[in-house]
Ligand SMILES: Nc1ncnc2c1ncn2[C@@H]1O[C@H](COP(=O)(O)OP(=O)(O)OP(=O)(O)O)[C@@H](O)[C@H]1O
């Protein structure tokens with residue numbers, strides 16, 4: 330395999346594609362849509378994983394006191410919380426602090442004012458730090474039993490819920506991704522089948538004069554790989570742009586703890602390019618095997 | 624004949640998928656430089672004989688040797704080597720309609736990996752050899768049957784093959800053109816190329832007086848040097 334031969338294959342492949350522009354363009358677009366969804370899916374799974382990890386690494390839980398408790402009563406609860414086993418520290422958060430924090434995170438000070446006037450609907454809150462995050466479940470259970478504790482917020486609940494959602498998305502996503510890959514492979518193999526048909530006379534001549542198999546198949550294999558590659562390039566560009574855009578948005582919601590990660594998107598792009606070329610090669614290989622007898 | 628056999632068939636039978644018999648236990652030797660006519664009624668197995676030689680079809684049983692190689696055992700990858708050494712010409716020419724005479728021959732060289740320089744060098748020589756240099760820029764549609772056949776012959780000899788197979792090469796041309804086409808084959812044969820030609824053309828067989836292999840229902844019924852189309856003792 331030398332450069333001259335590869336140059337010839339690419340040249341022929343481009344001619345094949347130019348000969349069948351409509352089919353080639355729609356194949357590239359379909360491949361790019363498929364790969365875009367694949368890429369978006371991978372990024373979602375990666376980030377959901379990172380998010381869940383940071384949440385489950387938290388060693389804190391929040392205890393909310395009944396809203397009708399006075400500050401005095403609330404402080405009495407604090408002593409009981411401190412007595413729970415494995416509690417390392419308990420931090421008190423007043424109604425005002427809780428309100429301020431929420432407004433600084435989510436904004437909307439005006440609306441709160443309109444809705445509640447000077448009343449503060451936030452409960453008194455204690456932040457408990459456990460000695461390590463495996464103890465949180467037990468601490469949470471004990472804290473819930475204390476009188477005056479209205480609710481214990483525990484990252485693990487959120488983590489469990491999220492993990493459930495992510496798992497469902499993952500299974501559904503894998504099915505969708507497989508279907509999309511199959512569609513892309515099918516379309517590429519159909520495109521190659523059409524170019525094989527268009528060039529059947531040339532192929533016949535090549536066989537009779539004794540062209541090597543690689544010479545006969547090379548241009549078609551190259552066409553398929555080029556179609557897949559172009560689809561991957563289009564999807565990568567669109568994906569990188571929408572990734573940038575959504576990460577900028579996500580950064581505004583600090584709670585999500587996400588930010589633009591160049592390495593992450595670079596990895597996904599490389600993966601898409603490889604998948605595109607692979608899908609293209611496989612699609613054309615299938616057509617060649619089926620329609621090109623030697 | 625003291626020349627070594629370049630083509631050898633040993634008990635070759637070809638049964639097609641639908642149980643039709645193409646060749647029936649055929650054994651024969653063809654030597655280097657021979658000119659052999661395959662004759663026989665329609666369906667006798669002439670095309671089958673030729674197709675087996677360049678492995679368009681595989682024998683059902685028996686062995687076929689081309690230049691000492693059992694071609695049934697060739698792997699797909701080695702097949703092109705066999706075909707490079709065998710030129711083929713068909714009754715219907717099989718030229719590429721969207722390419723000129725020149726381009727048809729150049730294309731065959733291109734797909735064999737010849738360099739541009741070799742192509743520019745060799746194509747005119749081949750066109751001269753088949754007497755078509757003056758029509759090199761014409762498309763097949765602009766050429767007569769005989770002229771198209773000349774181009775097809777030119778394409779078949781780009782590799783200077785040792786064997787040239789022709790399946791009714793004069794079947795689509797008038798008698799006088801057929802004679803001209805035969806002159807090209809004779810010339811190719813005169814430099815040592817083995818020619819095996821299936822034909823229904825009585826006039827040509829009689830005039831050239833070469834070896835005749837007559838087939839009937841897949842069997843060889845006559846093998847005669849300097850034979851005529853119809854057997855007479
Ligand atoms: N691909 C095929 N599938 C099935 N049967 C075939 C096939 N090719 C040829 N045959 C049969 O094999 C027999 C020999 O055919 P072949 O083409 O070799 O005859 P031929 O001598 O070349 O005839 P013609 O003079 O008409 O060209 C015929 O009965 C034909 O119908």
Ligand SMILES: [Mg+2]
Nearest residue numbers: 669670671790
């Ligand atoms: Mg025939």
